[in-house]
Amino acid sequence: MKEFDLIGRYFANGGYQRKDVLVGIGDDCAITTLAENQQLAITTDTLVAGVHFLRDAPARSVAHKAVAVNLSDLAAMGAEPAWISLSLSMPQMDEVWLAEFAEGLHELTQYYSVQLIGGDTVTGPLAMTITAQGFIPPGSELKRSAARPGDWIYVTGTLGDAGAGLAILKGEVEAQSPERDILVNRHLYPTPRVAAGTALRRTANACIDISDGMLADLGHILKASGCGATVHVDRLPISRALYQHAGAKQAYELALTSGDDYELLFTVSEEQRGNLETSLASTNVKATCIGQVTGQTGKVDLKLYDEPYQPPEKTGYQHEF
Amino acid sequence: MKEFDLIGRYFANGGYQRKDVLVGIGDDCAITTLAENQQLAITTDTLVAGVHFLRDAPARSVAHKAVAVNLSDLAAMGAEPAWISLSLSMPQMDEVWLAEFAEGLHELTQYYSVQLIGGDTVTGPLAMTITAQGFIPPGSELKRSAARPGDWIYVTGTLGDAGAGLAILKGEVEAQSPERDILVNRHLYPTPRVAAGTALRRTANACIDISDGMLADLGHILKASGCGATVHVDRLPISRALYQHAGAKQAYELALTSGDDYELLFTVSEEQRGNLETSLASTNVKATCIGQVTGQTGKVDLKLYDEPYQPPEKTGYQHEF
Structure with a gap:
């Protein structure tokens, strides 16, 4: 199965859609509009199987945790989450795991009104990097x-x-x-x-x-x-x-x-x-x-x-x- | 060596500094100010050793390529690059490799006036994910x-x-x-x-x-x-x-x-x-x-x-x- 079909099938559909996302998954970049009089908060966290989560952890939990740790970083700064990008590394195609992972990801992003706007999938050891972005009014960041x-x-x-x-x-x-x-x-x-x-x-x-x-x-x-x-x-x-x-x-x-x-x-x-x-x-x-x-x-x-x-x-x- | 010292020593210093970055590396998130009447372009690419670059590739080249492929995605959309986040996965600490990698990264970001605003370092197989962001005037994106x-x-x-x-x-x-x-x-x-x-x-x-x-x-x-x-x-x-x-x-x-x-x-x-x-x-x-x-x-x-x-x-x- 090709990389692009993979992303398309599991991640492009079913997630939360925000009005400020003009171009989502499927082009060279995502394009978003910016709220006026707001600053942007940006954070990146990587989870590696066997280091940050147990190798046999349920896929839904892995997705939940990967999103949650990034939203938590935004929260710690006082920012309101908006968009995430996902880079997913998998040793081989596992549709059952992937479907459950996507479900866990959509669940949490839906709850917090966050849109998955893009990413990458590569062959490699099970690991994922999420970059999350959110808004915060000027001068309100909790440093x-x-x-x-x-x-x-x-x-x-x-x-x-x-x-x-x-x-x-x-x-x-x-x-x-x-x-x-x-x-x-x-x-x-x-x-x-x-x-x-x-x-x-x-x-x-x-x-x-x-x-x-x-x-x-x-x-x-x-x-x-x-x-x-x-x-x-x-x-x-x-x-x-x-x-x-x-x-x-x-x-x-x-x-x-x-x-x-x-x-x-x-x-x-x-x-x-x-x-x-x-x-x-x-x-x-x-x-x-x-x-x-x-x-x-x-x-x-x-x-x-x-x-x-x-x-x-x-x-x-x-x-x- | 601790994760935070590692980031601090090799990445926090020596890179390009932009005026629109209020909080850079070292807090829960980076905080940036947003240009008026601009949209944001966001892209993420992962490179894995042995898949996207040769295992014995010079560290300077690996860093160059990891940044370049992301700036290339921004260019393909017509966006002007601004900030990148780096997640770096390394099997073990290798200071010589890391110093050379950081040099390659700083070289290219300096040239394009791009600031490294944060990221993550984890223990794992050699791989890196970069998320790059840039600005583009409304309606100008090349889809x-x-x-x-x-x-x-x-x-x-x-x-x-x-x-x-x-x-x-x-x-x-x-x-x-x-x-x-x-x-x-x-x-x-x-x-x-x-x-x-x-x-x-x-x-x-x-x-x-x-x-x-x-x-x-x-x-x-x-x-x-x-x-x-x-x-x-x-x-x-x-x-x-x-x-x-x-x-x-x-x-x-x-x-x-x-x-x-x-x-x-x-x-x-x-x-x-x-x-x-x-x-x-x-x-x-x-x-x-x-x-x-x-x-x-x-x-x-x-x-x-x-x-x-x-x-x-x-x-x-x-x-x-």
Whole structure:
């Protein structure tokens, strides 16, 4: 089967169509019209089988995750998603897998009103690169470098679930239902915090999405902002499922260090703190205050009920060469 | 070495800086400002080692080609390039290779005033995906579907050189200097026809870049436009080096079917034909008329000195699954 037929059959039809896309899949480039008085946010993420997702992960989950991690990056900047391009590398043609992958991709893009505008398919190891683009009003971007000493540190949702789900899927730990399903689904089908990201434009200072683990991603903000932080481990938002499954001690460790939760971590000044609840009211997303930014550059104090807490050795993963 | 240091050291510094990039490499997204009264053109291309470039190709050439094929897609639409994102997959850290790759990338982006605004690095087989973006005034895009019966068919530059260069590099044929160097360089360092693409906005109807081979890419235009064509093989522009190296007969075959020349193939109406020379005057690019679009949908008549010409069996490659 030829490359062009392949793209045509599975991706060109059935996806969300936006009015601002003049030329979509099938020409040398996509052509889009640009919203007035908006800036463009652009992000690229690659997922490789066996590195970023399990080789036997359902195709629908792989597509979901590939789109979600990119929308999550847009959300972390405060941008509203518009278009994605997909480059898909497959070792051989597998129509069943591809149909399920396309379905997962269309599902999520439909939900967020995002159009697939083009891409490439190549023969190679199973992997995919998505470039996502979105709009943001001038000056509203939530940069990593904008945290200030005194800012309060918040996270959306709950932490550690996806890490526990991965360990379960890898057979490293046993789990009972219904906790098993809840945690595994958090790993397979992460929710990008798109509405929360745009809602935080006026309220938050710095923002990042938690892909490497809370401590690692907080570290990126602190490094970019030249600050330190105090984090109260006992205030980390832990789901009932994770408590049930792992107990408090291991739940804290997962919440601190395991990746792929795709919650937002953001900082809010004392002055803006009162507006936070209103900002998030329409999004159905809960944010929890877990600590405060300090002026002690690069230093992170972990506390458990106000006593020093020894962090686990693993503080977030990076894809190393 | 960590992913972030890697990106920082080789890609964040030394590249072209544009005024419209507000946030570049190092945050969750890049943020750019948008030119007024312009549309955006977006394209994505992936190159895989062993499929799209030789495994032992110089890193500088790999970077050059990865950028060039994307700028070529923008050119084929008439767009002016602005920004690229790079996703790089490497089996292991190789600083010498990476330094040379970054140099090749910076060289070409500098030349075309394009800024690298972000990307991703992952562990995996050697491969790279670039997404390129550029601007084009509303209504000026050169679509594949815009060819009309009676249009004249033109190509820029010369055809078949890159294909001959690849065969030489693979050891399939012997070659003497200086032809060898000329043809090999055409394969390793293709020139995207950026200036010609924007110059053709007012003059050309349909346009495509020749990546799969002239006949295959002409076929894409004819299919999208619902037309046929007559092509005069004896009028195909062949370089002196290719004539010397391969002789007329084989040169014609390469010009018809071998890929990776990245010249533009475009159609021009009888009315606009007189403006073509003026349009291209400032670009230093020569265009040659090789035939005419007909109303016979899907039919391509090849002629050699006005006699029927039997096309070679191979009519352009596609990356098949």
